[in-house]
Amino acid sequence: MKNEKFNDGLLAFLQSSPTPYHAVQSMEAALLEAGFIKLNEKENWYLEEGGRYFAVRNGSSIVAFIKGREDVHEGGIRMVGAHTDSPCLKVKPNPDIRNKGFHQLGVEVYGGVLINPWFDRDLSLAGRVAYENTRGELKQVLLDFVEPVAVIPSLAIHLDREANNSRSVNLQRDIVPIFRQAEQSSGTFNDVLVSELRRKYPEIELKTVLDYEMCLYDTQQPARLGFKGEFIASARLDNLLSCYVGLQALVDYEGAHSCLLVCNDHEEVGSCSAIGAQGPMLHDILLRWLGDEQALMRVASSSLFISADNAHGVHPNYTDKHDSQHGPLLNSGPVIKLNANQRYASNAETAGFFRLLCERNKVPVQSFVMRSDMACGSTIGPITASAIGVKTLDVGVPTFAMHSIREMAGADDPYYLYQALNAFFAFEGCPGFQ
Numbered sequence: 204m205k206n207e208k209f210n211d212g213l214l215a216f217l218q219s220s221p222t223p224y225h226a227v228q229s230m231e232a233a234l235l236e237a238g239f240i241k242l243n244e245k246e247n248w249y250l251e252e253g254g255r256y257f258a259v260r261n262g263s264s265i266v267a268f269i270k271g272r273e274d275v276h277e278g279g280i281r282m283v284g285a286h287t288d289s290p291c292l293k294v295k296p297n298p299d300i301r302n303k304g305f306h307q308l309g310v311e312v313y314g315g316v317l318i319n320p321w322f323d324r325d326l327s328l329a330g331r332v333a334y335e336n337t338r339g340e341l342k343q344v345l346l347d348f349v350e351p352v353a354v355i356p357s358l359a360i361h362l363d364r365e366a367n368n369s370r371s372v373n374l375q376r377d378i379v380p381i382f383r384q385a386e387q388s389s390g391t392f393n394d395v396l397v398s399e400l401r402r403k404y405p406e407i408e409l410k411t412v413l414d415y416e417m418c419l420y421d422t423q424q425p426a427r428l429g430f431k432g433e434f435i436a437s438a439r440l441d442n443l444l445s446c447y448v449g450l451q452a453l454v455d456y457e458g459a460h461s462c463l464l465v466c467n468d469h470e471e472v473g474s475c476s477a478i479g480a481q482g483p484m485l486h487d488i489l490l491r492w493l494g495d496e497q498a499l500m501r502v503a504s505s506s507l508f509i510s511a512d513n514a515h516g517v518h519p520n521y522t523d524k525h526d527s528q529h530g531p532l533l534n535s536g537p538v539i540k541l542n543a544n545q546r547y548a549s550n551a552e553t554a555g556f557f558r559l560l561c562e563r564n565k566v567p568v569q570s571f572v573m574r575s576d577m578a579c580g581s582t583i584g585p586i587t588a589s590a591i592g593v594k595t596l597d598v599g600v601p602t603f604a605m606h607s608i609r610e611m612a613g614a615d616d617p618y619y620l621y622q623a624l625n626a627f628f629a630f631e632g633c634p635g636f637q
């Protein structure tokens with residue numbers, strides 16, 4: 204089955220991408236293999252018709268595009284967006300805590316972590332390290348410990364009889380991971396980084412570790428599950444699933460249209476950063492491609508942006524958390540996300556276009572609207588729409604347990620979304636209504 208093979212690639216991508224830096228590294232490798240050329244933002248760009256390019260900022264945000272042979276002012280650019288970051292726990296700058304013979308690591312919460320599932324997991328550490336080498340040069344390198352090296356043990360139920368009724372988690376006190384059992388005199392976390400770097404990269408001639416961004420992650424591999432393998436489970440489905448689907452759709456597109464994929468970091472913390480969707484990266488790259496602001500505005504008016512980020516499937520144990528008319532089901536196709544208050548950017552025009560696209564390509568499609576008495580989340584769709592002025596819609600694969608350390612989706616839905624995005628890139632004429 205096509206989606207079986209597709210999911211093999213998706214699960215491998217999730218496994219090799221414990222942080223946004225690793226995700227972008229994985230995406231870079233796939234783009235290079237597919238003949239895309241990496242652009243250096245410090246140099247002049249000479250973009251050729253039919254050329255396939257990408258640029259990376261901060262190692263964690265990426266824009267890849269095909270400069271189509273079709274006149275871009277006529278056909279616009281078919282754009283897809285997603286985000287590379289996921290909620291997680293990050294090691295603090297001075298993390299070393301010694302208590303009862305344990306060496307623990309102080310951690311900071313990144314984004315809206317669903318914290319309870321982080322207990323009793325076999326955790327590893329990955330991220331990037333900034334260092335000075337023996338020649339006095341400043342460098343950075345990605346590091347992944349791979350093996351489980353930390354754990355946040357639960358408190359036994361015998362020591363908290365009310366645990367099943369009323370346990371709440373204090374983010375400063377209760378989630379400090381145990382890193383190792385060690386003497387007071389044993390080295391610091393920084394010392395561990397130094398020895399790990401020397402072991403993994405003997406060639407870098409490390410002098411000093413200057414700083415780091417290291418995240419904890421679950422070492423349990425992404426997997427298929429369900430009696431008939433109907434589901435997939437993994438960390439970071441939000442939103443590496445959409446990054447992977449968008450990437451495959453772009454890499455596989457061979458027609459004459461101009462197409463683009465942007466995957467931003469920092470969505471989970473509001474997107475306001477140099478490399479977030481609120482920052483200038485997409486605008487800058489479009490400007491360099493198209494030449495001037497007027498050209499950019501012309502092209503924006505004939506383009507369409509599909510923001511892909513996971514949706515909430517209706518959970519059989521909590522059906523009343525959804526509006527009874529808008530409960531997306533797993534394995535029933537991508538979800539168009541709508542919100543009258545513009546927390547999602549979809550409107551009649553852009554959602555109508557997507558429905559038609561799905562209908563023509565035999566992809567089932569669903570709708571999500573939050574219950575009217577509950578607050579609605581948001582994503583990069585409205586942010587990109589307001590930054591670039593491009594017509595936008597928000598879609599996503601329905602999932603369970605969003606922001607848990609292990610999320611779940613239907614096994615059919617990633618491929619459905621791929622088919623829809625592929626059809627979007629291949630769509631003849633100007634995407635959207637005229």
Ligand SMILES: [Zn+2]
Pocket residue numbers: 286441442470512513582
């Ligand atoms: Zn998301």
